[in-house]
Amino acid sequence: MKLWGGRFEAGPAALFERYSGSLHFDKKLFEADVIGSKAFANALESVGILTVDERNRIHAAFDEMLAEAASPGYFDADDEDIHTFVIRKLGESVGELSEKIHTGRSRNEQVAADFRHWMKGTIRAVQARLESLMGSLLRLAEREFGALLPGYTHLRRAQAVLFSHYLLAYFEMFHRDWERLQQAYERTDVSPYGCGALAGSGFPFDRDAMAADLGFSGVAANSLDAVSDRDFALDFLYAASVAMLHASRMAEDWILYSSEEFGFLEMGDEVTTGSSLMPQKRNPDALELLRGKTGRVCGNLQSLMMTLKGLPMSYNRDLQEDKEGVFDTAAQAADSLEVLTLCVDTARIRPEAMERAAEEGWVSAAALAEMLSRSGVSFHRAHQIVGGIVLASVKQGKKPAEWTLDELREFAPELDERARAALVPRNALENHRLPGGTASDSVRDAIAAAKSRLERLEQASSEQEE
Ligand code: ARG
Numbered sequence: 001m002k003l004w005g006g007r008f009e010a011g012p013a014a015l016f017e018r019y020s021g022s023l024h025f026d027k028k029l030f031e032a033d034v035i036g037s038k039a040f041a042n043a044l045e046s047v048g049i050l051t052v053d054e055r056n057r058i059h060a061a062f063d064e065m066l067a068e069a070a071s072p073g074y075f076d077a078d079d080e081d082i083h084t085f086v087i088r089k090l091g092e093s094v095g096e097l098s099e100k101i102h103t104g105r106s107r108n109e110q111v112a113a114d115f116r117h118w119m120k121g122t123i124r125a126v127q128a129r130l131e132s133l134m135g136s137l138l139r140l141a142e143r144e145f146g147a148l149l150p151g152y153t154h155l156r157r158a159q160a161v162l163f164s165h166y167l168l169a170y171f172e173m174f175h176r177d178w179e180r181l182q183q184a185y186e187r188t189d190v191s192p193y194g195c196g197a198l199a200g201s202g203f204p205f206d207r208d209a210m211a212a213d214l215g216f217s218g219v220a221a222n223s224l225d226a227v228s229d230r231d232f233a234l235d236f237l238y239a240a241s242v243a244m245l246h247a248s249r250m251a252e253d254w255i256l257y258s259s260e261e262f263g264f265l266e267m268g269d270e271v272t273t274g275s276s277l278m279p280q281k282r283n284p285d286a287l288e289l290l291r292g293k294t295g296r297v298c299g300n301l302q303s304l305m306m307t308l309k310g311l312p313m314s315y316n317r318d319l320q321e322d323k324e325g326v327f328d329t330a331a332q333a334a335d336s337l338e339v340l341t342l343c344v345d346t347a348r349i350r351p352e353a354m355e356r357a358a359e360e361g362w363v364s365a366a367a368l369a370e371m372l373s374r375s376g377v378s379f380h381r382a383h384q385i386v387g388g389i390v391l392a393s394v395k396q397g398k399k400p401a402e403w404t405l406d407e408l409r410e411f412a413p414e415l416d417e418r419a420r421a422a423l424v425p426r427n428a429l430e431n432h433r434l435p436g437g438t439a440s441d442s443v444r445d446a447i448a449a450a451k452s453r454l455e456r457l458e459q460a461s462s463e464q465e466e
Contacts, residue, residue, distance in 0.1 A: 117216075296332065
């Protein structure tokens, strides 16, 4: 079925019908479309186009449709789009009365309203996945509190940090991602209803009441903008892309950390696969897929930006291309975050391997130089002295702990018994006591703070749902 046709002599080519039809993907907006149409029926009743009885019959038919939609093959139809499908279904149930439902309404405002409505629920779902992930990171940070990780820069051992401190770094990223999604939610939470095809409506609808009926917090201020704006979708695509980038960075870390070369952790059987040829293999496919899907999700953002870049005011059919990428991003991001949570929950951490790597490396070199500079040696000279010790170590194949104080003093007579203590990675770590640093007390405080921050997000989410 089509919602137009009077002004045409011939119908569209079959090829073009296939090309332009969107039901196969915009059926995802079914529920939003029906809920929106129920609200619109209320609006039509309030301006006298529908009687109360007619509105009630329409509502009952819509409720029945919502209940039936799960049945197999429900969406096997050749309607142009989901909006057409819903009106045809309404007609099958209430007959001619259905012809009134589109009075003073355009699919341009309708599709924008449906998309926003759907997106609000989707953003909440992604936020909920982030909350679970943050919760798992915090649980692991508490469980493995004390495990010492060689922190890296340039993927070279740099300075010792607590493994929990490392986990909290990802907590921060996902926390910001949640906030970015929240901002996207607030910009999405605006009703286009009452904007018509582009110019507003000649019927005396109460736009605020329609918005409230649909659960929107406000109304779009300009009708032209309302039917052609998709930057709320860009906001979501951007926020989801950044969350995926963060998840992908963590995936990359854990692919490395779980390798034989690092051995810092072991991925659970739940998220690894074997090889069809090499019996010994245990591959981190879940994390690799996540890393791969990140490219695709970032591509969806780029794709919608390109779709929007040259659009003349106001609605253009190009806008139908806004949906598939957004649907894909929503599904991939939600699944990826859930998979990463499962990876965190099922990993076995190997603190002894982390600590060994830290002890073999020179992660305390800076601590030794700083110690020297505290006893009056300029930092530049201290840096030179410790560099000399490291060079000698490398040449002699000697670990930091193997240097005696007498040997160290040959490099700098200023060194005393505290030098050997400074070379112990854990001591160096405990020196970094500032807020945001990696000393045990700082990290304990940070975990406690992170827990209450997460509780606040969860609280905000549940209030939004009400
Ligand atoms: N299916 C269209 C979309 O997704 C909505 C229909 C509006 N069509 C139109 N020719 N004005 O944007």
